[in-house]
Structure formats: C-alpha cells, structure tokens
Amino acid sequence: MSAARKPILLWAVPRSRSTAFLRVMIERGDLEVAHEPFSYLQADGHVEFAGRRVTSPIEMLDLMLDVSAGERRVFAKETSDYTYTPLLEDKRLFSDVVNTFMIREPRAAISSHYAMNPGATLDEYGFEYLHTIFDAVRSATGEIPLVIDGDDLVADPEPTVRAYCERVGLDFKPEAMRWEPGRRDNWRRTDQWHAEVAESSGLVAGKAPERRETPDTNEHLRRVAEHHQPFYDALARHRLAG
Template sequence: MQTLRLAMWSGPRNISTALMRAFENRADCAVVDEPFYGYYLQATGLDHPAGEAVKASMSCDWREVARQLCEELPATADRDRCTLFYQKHMTQHILPAMGMAWTDGLVNCFLIRQPRRIIASYARVRPEFALEELGFVQQWELFQRVADRLGAAPPVIDSAATLADPEGVLRALCERVGIPFSAAMLSWPAGSRDSDGVWAPHWYAAVEASTGFQAVNEQPLAEVALPPQCEAMCEQAEAIYARLSAHALGSAARG
C-alpha cells in the first residue's frame, strides 16, 4: 500500500497541533509530532520543559529521523488503512547542520501566521530571542527550495483563514495535495493522543480541550504592541510572511 507523506512546516504560536488533530482524525492517516525536537534540543543545548524526556523519547540524530520519515510509519499507524502520513514539523528545528535533500521525497506544505501576533505571544514567554528561533527564515528558505524543485509554489495555508473557514481551506489543501477531503477533519474528540509528544502536558492543554477549529476574536493587528527591540525583527518576518501569504489557499481575510 503506497503512503503519501505530507510534511506541514510551521513556526511556533500557530495552530499546528490543531491541524495535526484534524489529519489524525481521518481514518486513513497516521501522524508524527515534531520529530526533530530531540535533535534540536540536543544540538542547541536549550532548556525546554521536559527537555530530557523529549530527547529520551526519540532519536536525536537528524539523519536517522529523516530516514524514518521517508521510509517508515509511526508505531501508532494502522498499517491496513494508512495511506497518508502527516508530519507536524517546526521550522525552528531546522538547524544549519541539517541537510534538506531528504524533503524531496515528501509533499511539503507550509502553515503561516501573521508575524506580529507570533512575536507578541512569544515575547511574553521569552523576552530575549532571535528571529531564527521563530522559524521564519528557515520556513522561507525551505519554501524556496521546494518551489525551485517543483517549478511552482507548494501549498501554503494561513492560520487566520483556516480558523475563519476550516472546511474551505482544508478542502483546498486536500485538492492541492491529491487526497480526498474528509469531513472528519473538521472535529475530533477532546483529550490527549498516544501520538502526542511527551511535551504535551506542558503545551497542549488548549488543544486537548478542543473538539474542532475555534475562530477567535483577536485584537486588531494595529493594536498588537511589541517590545521596542522586536520591531526590526517583526519587519524582517513580515517581509517573509508577505511572500508566503501571496500563495495561501482560501479566500478568508487574513490578519
């Protein structure tokens, strides 16, 4: 049975886990949650919640992880039904030492969100950080690599458009990657999953309580304040976002 391997590349403070829930709720799909997280922590030495448990739970060799993603299925997969392997990736986990040729064997997609909202949210937790820690630069570089190889832009979805019109955006995404849309993607049971990373108790409270995509009334973008030292970073990130959002699927307003 041939399996389509779909890699969704996102930065932090996005709807990446909810999107993973949507795909996992399909009868034909298995998922993996941030498979390079262990490598990222091992290589950077960053102190994250449950960091030691994260590293112990997966391979920290990026080459071995890449091989698994291209050749194997996760332990949670129903091998009699799995024709789709959804990979939730964080672009900040892409480090300079990693080669990216392995991604040529995947269907690469990109999840984006307005940078000012991401940076404001992240700055409340970590006041000192670099743009690379949010994955914008890595996301754009990978997008360019994929587009150059394909000769066309790969699929991009925007979190705001997805929350405003989940069915419309997910239908468009499924059509682009050549899989049937399933209404099961629009809702899911509350709770944790065996496929969740060991870091889930520290980060996934909101998604564990959710049963579907929930549109929120966000603060108007013009009113989202940033620490002064983040404004230049935001300007760089917004230039990348503008290039990516030009290719976003769905017609709902973004912001």
C-alpha cells in the first residue's frame, strides 16, 4: 500500500482534545473515520466500522487496511487508557499504518480526566502507555512519529491542522475547521465524555469549571501528575511546534 493510502491512527492521551481533532477529520468528508475502535473492542467485545461488525483488534486492523486500499482512506483515533498488546505485536501496525500521537499538558488533562472518572487507575491517565506506543513505533520504523499537542491545537488551530495534514499526506481543507454543533454516532457509546465537542462549532479552548480537583488541591492527583510528567516531557520534545 502506498504511503498516501495508509490508514492514519492518532494515539492520544485521554482528555487531550483528540475528539475535537477527530471532529475536524469527520468534517472533511473524504475519510472513513473511526472513534476509539480498539477501546470499544476491549470494553464491548465488538465494534461497528465501515458497515461491518468486528470482534478482535487484528480483524479491525485488517478492515482498516482493506478500506484504505479502496476509495476512502481511514482515520482512527485511539486513547491510551487501555493496553493493546495483540495489536502492537502485529508488524503491519508499524509498516502499513501512519501512527501519530497527541498529548496535552498533564496537570490539565489529569484534572479533566479525574472530573469524568475519579476512580481511574494510575495507568488509565495514559501518558506512560502513550510513550510506550511511541517508542514501539519509533523502534520499528527508525523514524520519530508526528506528535501534536492539544494546547497548541486550540491556540493555533489552522497552522496545527495544516501541518498535520501535510505530514500524513492529506490535503488541508479549511472548510473542515468549522461545523454545526451536535452529537455524532461515532462517539455515541462514550457520549458523556464529549459534551464540549458536541456543543462546539470549531477548535476552541473551553473554560475549566471553577470547582475542579487539580494536582494543586488533591494529593492523589499530585502523585498522578508527578508520575506521568516525565513521559509527557519526553513526548513533548518531539511535538509539532507552531
């Protein structure tokens, strides 16, 4: 498969604004878009994509490759609060997929995640595992994968999206930067996590609620942030700078 037809996979730490980025990819209209298919497989045992029901990560990868070889290139975003061992053992993930990554300043991402899921484990905050996947891709390909930062995305939307598109072999479509507010079937299963995106019409930084636990007010979150900060720092050294 040519590089221009390879599926694009965005690996993202939870609460990094990755669904807002996915919303841009949906609005383009020329991509077959999947929202967290491998997470859904782990949670539900099945996922619907491109008119088919799949029940394993390798079957999902097969389908992504098949669809991209046809008329519509696949864009999928996935979060790092689950682990994906069988998928990472399939060499096609590295040779036949364009793997990209999305981060966000840990203290803000962790505070937002905790507000949605106060019972999250240390690993579910995702920075360490995102770094593990990044290292696997870098080791397998010999190249440094593309990294974008959710804070950069909302601070400088068009240059960030334009540069991302250029790196992964997509034409930049400025009309995809705006959309009609509303929920999408793509993320119906995890709808409550994406209320801000559903209410939005473009890439903007929403205001954090005034009353929210943060690493400054919560000792548990302070320890979580201290654990994950080095992994964010390692990834941030490679991020696409505006």
